[in-house]
Amino acid sequence: MTDLSSRVFNVLFLCTGNSARSIIAESVLRQDGGGRFRAFSAGSQPKGEVHPTALKILENFHYPTSYLRSKSWDEFAGPDAPVMDFVFTVCDNAAGETCPLWPGQPMTAHWGLEDPAGATGTALEREMSFIETLRYMKLRIAAFAALPVASLDRLSLAAQLHEIGRSEGATRHRPNVA
Incomplete structure (x- = not known):
């Protein structure tokens, strides 16, 4: 049996x-997750490059950027993906959008924010939009990282994840994310 309290989550x-x-x-x-998470990002129609202002803001707030790249979600839907x-x-x-079927039936939620780009x-003002996005994302991630993932049942965890997505800065759109 896996000890969930020491497990690193993708x-x-x-x-x-x-x-x-x-x-x-x-x-x-990656930086604020306390070593408990491996973070990835992807897009359904990736632009092929990271927005320069996103990189600038992350660097200004001392977040790592060297590994960041714009990529397709197809990289994470294949058999060799984590x-x-x-x-x-x-x-x-x-x-x-219709997302790929993710192996392992991950927990999902919508954490919509306005696009700073x-x-x-x-x-x-445009730069401030990126700073605001960073602030809202930091708040969501702090709430997520503080969850006692190992001790919550799947239904309670799903409710908490959806509640995080409704926090300050959330877009009005409320899709049905399974």
Whole structure:
């Protein structure tokens, strides 16, 4: 029997372009997850590059960026991919798309945030959108990392994950994520 209290959980953050929100989430969980999580990100239609402002903001707040790259979720649906324990959509478009079948039946939830890459206004206002995304993602990840995953039943854990997705900054779209 596996001791869940010492297990490292695989977490995949999904977005359509995999250039900002999911990238930010991956970097934050890698650093702030206390060694309990392996974080990944991907997109259904990856842009092929990480948004430069996402990299700038992460670096300014001392988050690692050297390994970050925009990639397809197909990398995580194949037989050689790591089995995910959790899959979170962070944009409404990805939440509404038909996702691949993830091996291992991971827990899923929607943690939608506005796309900072779509922000308008001055350069400072656009940069502030990325900082706000980082702040909201840090709050979600802190709440997630604090959950007693090993002691919660699947239904209670699912409720907690969905509640995190409804926290400050959440988009209004509420898809039915299984």
